[in-house]
Amino acid sequence: MNRTLKLAAAALGAALLVPALATTAQADTSDCPEGAFCLFYNSNQQGSHMVVPTSIPDLAGYTFTSPGNGRGQHVKNNAASVVSNTCVTVWVHYNSNYSGPSDMFNFRNAENLVNTYNENASVKFAHDC
Known part of the structure; x- marks a missing residue:
């Protein structure tokens, strides 16, 4: 895999992780x-x-x-x-x-x-x- 594809994959992984973390933080107050x-x-x-x-x-x-x-x-x-x-x-x-x-x-x-x-x-x- 070339360097550009690796960077794109890493950026996509980080972008998908941020909403998951935000959802976890919001769950605490929704109780x-x-x-x-x-x-x-x-x-x-x-x-x-x-x-x-x-x-x-x-x-x-x-x-x-x-x-x-x-x-x-x-x-x-x-x-x-x-x-x-x-x-x-x-x-x-x-x-x-x-x-x-x-x-x-x-x-x-x-x-x-x-x-x-x-x-x-x-x-x-x-x-x-």
Whole structure:
């Protein structure tokens, strides 16, 4: 095979690999259903998650339920990242009853927690969609 054909084959292989990698990265956030807000056990939307249906003044008693690292662990003070697929602003608070430092998320956010990383006790939705 001449050098030009080898280079073309390598370029084609790389071009086919890029979409496959992009699909894998997108799969992590698609675990959170449309219209939902999800707390993840690990950073970067990895591990088990819990779908938060509405404001929760105290996360005690809730557990991560989906397959993955952290499944069955308590959510309170264990969440590291979120996906916000809900149409409202959502705050994750350090303390119960929506107090203390917080992280705010708008529609279509997928981020790690900063002020409440593994120190989260309540979730407040701005209002219903």
